[in-house]
Amino acid sequence: MQRNRIELRHLRCFMAAVEAGSMTRAAEVLNIAQPAVSQHIRTLEEALGARLLDRSARGVLPTARGREVLEVCAEVFTALERLDTGTKARGALPDIRLGLPMTVGPLIAHPLLQAATDTPGAPRLQLSEGMSAHLAEWLLAERIDAAVLFHGQAMPELQTRPILSEPLYLVGPPGHFAPGDKVALSDLGRYPLILQEERNALHRLIRAAAEAQGVQLQARFVIDLVSETTRFVSAGEGFAVLAPIAFVDPLEAGLLSAAPIIAPEVMRGWVWATRRQRAVPAARRKALDAAQALTEATLRARTEAVLARLARLITPG
Numbered sequence: 001m002q003r004n005r006i007e008l009r010h011l012r013c014f015m016a017a018v019e020a021g022s023m024t025r026a027a028e029v030l031n032i033a034q035p036a037v038s039q040h041i042r043t044l045e046e047a048l049g050a051r052l053l054d055r056s057a058r059g060v061l062p063t064a065r066g067r068e069v070l071e072v073c074a075e076v077f078t079a080l081e082r083l084d085t086g087t088k089a090r091g092a093l094p095d096i097r098l099g100l101p102m103t104v105g106p107l108i109a110h111p112l113l114q115a116a117t118d119t120p121g122a123p124r125l126q127l128s129e130g131m132s133a134h135l136a137e138w139l140l141a142e143r144i145d146a147a148v149l150f151h152g153q154a155m156p157e158l159q160t161r162p163i164l165s166e167p168l169y170l171v172g173p174p175g176h177f178a179p180g181d182k183v184a185l186s187d188l189g190r191y192p193l194i195l196q197e198e199r200n201a202l203h204r205l206i207r208a209a210a211e212a213q214g215v216q217l218q219a220r221f222v223i224d225l226v227s228e229t230t231r232f233v234s235a236g237e238g239f240a241v242l243a244p245i246a247f248v249d250p251l252e253a254g255l256l257s258a259a260p261i262i263a264p265e266v267m268r269g270w271v272w273a274t275r276r277q278r279a280v281p282a283a284r285r286k287a288l289d290a291a292q293a294l295t296e297a298t299l300r301a302r303t304e305a306v307l308a309r310l311a312r313l314i315t316p317g
Contacts, residue, residue, distance in 0.1 A: 006047045008080075011073045013040040014052060018070055019128055019143060022059040029127045031113060044069075093123040093287035098295065099135035099147035100127060103226055103246050104270070107306070112298045122294060123287035131224070132201045139275055146288060148295060150201035151269030160271040163296050166303060168206070168266040169258045171247050173236045177257040180316040184263045185213050191239040192220035194229050202268065206241050209266045230256060243268050244310045245303065251313055258314060272296065 016026035017037060027034035045052050052066035062070055081094055100109065109127055116122045128135075128144055135147040140157055151162065170183045170191065177183075183191075188210060195217070196203040210217050220238045223229045226246045233240050234255045240247075241261065250256045272292050280288070 006044060008076075010040045010044040010047070011076060013037045014044055014066075015070065015073050015077075016126075017041060017053065017060055018062050018066070021061075025129060028109070029129070093121070093290065094284055095124045095126055096146060096287050096291040097126045097128065097144040098291060099138055099144040100129050101132045101135065101148060101150070102129055103243065104148055104299065105129040107245050107302050108295070108298045111302065112295060115294050115298055116291075119290075119294065122290050125291060125294075133199055136273070139273060142275070145284075146272065146274045146291060146295075148299065149271050149273045150205070151271050152201060152205060157276055158273050159276050160273045161292075163270045163272055164300055164303060165267040165269040166243050166245075166307070167260055168241050168243055168268055169247070169260050171230070171233055171240045171242050171251075171256050171258045173234060174254055174257055177259040177314075178316075179314050181259040182262045183259045185209060185261055185266065186215060186263065188241075188261065189215045189217055192218045194221045194223050194232055194238040194240045195219045196224050197222055200224060202241075202243075205268060206266065209264075241266070244306050248306050248310050248313070252309065258310075260314075270299065 013026060013030065013036075016029050017023055020026045020029055023037050023041075024034050027037045030037065041053065048065075048069065050065040051063055052069055053060045054063055105127070109129075113125060113127070116125045128138070130138065132150045135144070136149055136155060136158065138144045139147050140155070148163070149158075149160070151160075151165070170177075170188065172191075195206070198204070198207075207217065221232065223232065226242070229240050229242070230247055230250050232238060234250060247256055247258060251258055272295065274288060
């Protein structure tokens with residue numbers, strides 16, 4: 001029986017599934033249907049005569065054979081990148097692997113990919129999603145080329161540039177905060193909070209702001225999933241300090257209430273991050289600059305739209 005031929009799309013889907021940890025997220029990153037991702041990986045497994053992924057309800061992990069294939073995949077795509085002389089002559093740019101935090105991905109992934117497609121000469125973007133701390137590790141491990149990270153994750157190996165800052169709000173159950181309400185940072189210790197785990201950049205920001213004001217926080221639960229955090233808050237299980245992009249949709253649906261933190265405001269910043277490199281090929285530098293410009297413009301536009309929606313929801317009258 002003749003085996004299936006191995007194609008680059010099979011390898012790309014396999015790599016995306018391993019990096020994303022699930023078929024569904026791989027499909028989102030590659031912007032193709034999830035059944036197609038699964039089929040391409042099954043075709044690759046049949047061609048190699050080996051199971052490459054352990055599949056479970058929690059996601060996928062590479063088998064021992066899968067890890068070997070993953071290394072070969074990385075070598076294949078690295079080699080292909082070296083063979084871009086002809087495409088450079090035609091003005092094409094190398095792909096950019098971009099990491100987005102889990103709160104940012106749903107906000108900008110689709111418009112960013114659309115902008116990259118519609119902009120002449122723009123590089124093709126390959127998107128990955130993860131916690132900001134994980135994205136920084138992926139950058140250092142060269143799994144991605146650039147990332148949007150929380151400000152404050154400075155590492156000597158990373159080069160960062162500010163994109164924007166946004167205010168944080170105290171989010172409570174429906175009806176707890178009325179339009180126009182505000183919460184002083186000095187009062188934050190009165191609220192039972194649902195916090196992220198300590199490694200999370202948002203947790204560190206909130207903790208540092210409270211300690212600077214001598215505020216002792218009440219941590220009722222530790223939850224690192226935004227969707228579960230907002231669900232717990234909606235059910236009256238506690239309060240959470242979140243940025244608008246994380247709660248504006250359930251707020252508009254009447255599932256939450258929110259008040260800005262003042263005296264002082266607590267601001268969360270986003271930065272564009274890349275690895276520090278002594279020499280970057282001209283085509284890759286041009287691709288990174290183009291990806292940065294598209295990402296910054298898209299994130300600013302989408303954040304401004306979210307803040308405008310929020311203002312309409314929490315402004316009295």
